[in-house]
Amino acid sequence: MTRHSSDKTLPMSRRAVLGGAAAAAAASTFPAPAVRAQGAKIKIGLMLPYSGTYAALGNNIADGMMLAINEKGGKLGGREVRYVKLDDESEPAKGAQNANKLVVGEKVDILVGTVHSGVAAAMVQVAREEQATLLIPNAGVGDATGKLCAPNIFRTSFSNWQPGFPMGKVAAEMGHKNAVTITWKYAAGEESTQGFKDGFATGGGKVTNDLRVPFPDVEFQALLTEIASIKPDCVYTFFAGGGAVKFVKDYDAAGLKKSIPLYGPGFLTDGTLQAQGASADGLLTTLHYVEDLPNPINQKFKADFQKATSRPVDVYAVQGYDTGQVLVHGLTAVKGDAAAKKDFYAAMKGYKVPSPRGEWTFSKSQNPVQDFYLRKVVGGENRYQKIAVKALAEPTDACKMA
Amino acid sequence: MDPLFFLIQVLNGVQYGLLLFLIASGLTLVFGILQVINLAHGSFYMIGAYLAFWLTARSGSLWIAILGGLPLALLLGFAVERLMIRFLYKRDHLTQVLLTYGLILILNEAQRLIFGSDVHGVPVPEIFAGSIQLTDTLSYPVYRLAVSGICLILVILMMVVIQTTRLGMYIRAGSVNREMVQLLGVDVQRLCTLVFAAGAGLAAFAGMVAAPLSSVYPGIGEHILIICFVIVVIGGIGSIKGAFIAALLVGLADTFGKIAVPEFASMSVYAVMAAILLWRPQGLFGRAG
């Protein structure tokens, strides 16, 4: 290309100044790299969705966790706590970068997060590479405590397989012999229906069709018609959020609710009952928590959470709360020294967590071993029916940890 | 498959397609006459849905919500056209894409600030709240039939306006050669504003009417946008007839794709698009070149 001598340009110095000024302005707003000092505040990175569809979950987890820590005096192992919040927007494409920002940039002592499984998968990678302590307060991606398990990765919620298994067991106990599963075509859906299948099989039940909806489509009409033509004994479904609302309503409007029972994990009716209205009445689901669990820890937790946040509790608040409890216990055991990893992790791993959901412990892959409850929707609320499965652990063959 | 169920599935596909047409028609007109790529078109659908939710919650009736919300949506379309879109007429596609992408970001964030990120339900109007029993297991919601009926009426109305009225003549002429129409003395600027506002209004109306069926939550605009793009490409830019046929095609492809090829159901719509474009690169009724 020939150079055009007619190009008018700014003098070099002015250009350089402009460029330098812009860069300096941008750089000055970056978080300064953290300096660690003994006795300094312990930094907890909260990587959660504070915007988007899952914001309510993110907020409940964060508030639940802080409630637990504040109950014990607001300190962890005697050290003051500094929270660094980061909105991950539930975007998997930015997950690794965001995790790096907290772990490498802010040099947090402990990383907590997140809700979305795709983002969590990226966080797990970063945690493994940086040997960072990671506590997962929700994302159920199986690999986190499966193929990718590690001593520094703990989960205080569930794995996607877990809530499905008890539902399958209950369905078989109720006499159903065959079932159809329907969910979005994504990892959480597959893992959840696998759980149902395994549970259903313990009672001799068989899943005849696996119907899948492209994610995040909510046009169910075609598949509802398909279900009507198959006429199974029952249907197991995994949807969450907007999908759960629509599916339950559509299932009812298609008249299927009258003839073919619908089952699902608790997410089907969590946070969605108000929108689902009468269509959700009588729905049976299984989850590791119900709001009206009779134990005293739950009663106290509900009152405290309501007082602190003016919001009612849900399973996400409980998971956050337990994350806080686990941290308190672990750091107390090492007197706040988060770097004493061997003892820190051992203390957490051996903890019998006194949770609003009932006492639970960590499996060898560091996922909760917990009770699962059968719940029924009565009068617009989930009501506890009975224990569906006691002390259920996810299958741990994929995890190669000692 | 049982012939009865086959027919029901066809009904499902057609019903979905009719709704898609309402949204896609605005898009194809804006492309054809204004020659503008408006990525924010899906946002009007979302705005309609949220307006339906908000107004129904306050007034108790979806009818009132629609009566009140539609003028608001039209006003918004009018405002967006005057403040931003009209600067894009002479610009290249790149700039249009960028500007409307920025618009999406702003509208999405505004929605989040005003309404939050929860999922909201909109109750179906009382008259249409029942279901018709079709087989011993399956009932068809009356509201879906009502929505199909409303869409059909609008389609016919649109066809009548475009084929028989003077305004329709300007629209048809404008989509072929805008400059010529202007030279012939028609106030093209006002035509463009009208078309854009109408397109936005149609998309918003679709959002309102579909709200009881799809629930209201962040992100519903984007998904529908891409499907509408596919419809416009298949049907041919600027052609209402093409958009109609394409919408039905997409609705049916989506429905039968889910049943026939569940592994690759998501791709069925794009596969249809690719096939049609292999055969006719300008779409079914688009102008060549």
Next chain:
Amino acid sequence: MTPTPRILGWVALAAVILLALVPQFADRYYIQLLTRIMSSAIFAMSLGLLVSGAGLVSLGHAMFFGLGAYLLVLLSPAGEGVSIWWAVPATMGIVAAAALVTGALAVRTSGIYFIMLTLAFGEMLFYLFHDWKVLGGSDGIYVDFRPTVTAFGTTLLSLDDRPTLFYVVLGLMVATYLAIGMLLNAPFGRTILGIRANEQRMEALGYNVYAYKLVVFAMAGAIAGLAGFLYATQYRSVNPELFSWRESGLVLMMVILGGLRARLGPAIGAFALVLVEEALQALTDNWLIAIGVFVILAVLLLPNGLADLASHRPWRDRKAPQHG
């Protein structure tokens, strides 16, 4: 595109030298952030070649980036890192082939159709990788070992070392820039620019416009694949979201913001967008609105993008893309 204004060339050189010094005294986090930005810059430059060079506006370019990223994971054997000597050419080759296939259909169209077609293809690939468990499914897949750079049995470079990876990506970024420059100066490149300026004229002159466009499309795809490969090398985990139209929209924003006139534009756009996003994120919770406003203002006030700031002519209104 016009030749890079001389002043911009000096700035670029200064920037490269500055970047080369970064690993010596910057915090680990910034080394890693800038590595990410540089692979985005390669991605943006590949789209710039397509958009400013050939006049083809693609809204699905992320599909090639994603493909390159996934290929690193898919080509890596289970227990060790794949050798970079064959992984990079293989990745670029496969991505180029994919680009040829999609391009064969897309390039037949133009204007709005092309934009929408590329968008649709991007979505198609997104669903393919999202739905098909074989390819990892919705949560994505990951690789345990980064690619190795060895010769005659000894390790030349360890990509696990952040500064090393930084320099490798820096080198590739500069190489991409120079390669695109050489391409555009060569007869092939002149033809491409001519096609962008006036397609009918080139047809009349006897050039097979379709073939040229297809080749450029494939090249741009291959370079995007390289960028994706580097991304996956850095983070080791990949996700179907990399194929999404949001990513395609973002990289298009980088190209446009940087300016369509200078070859350096896309790289400037990449740095500007990510740095602005970092800065805004730290300042406010509603930073998405700020970005939206920023983008709209940038478009309305700077029709030629940020690179215009260097050429002292920001207020000229363009009706059609310039040709050089």
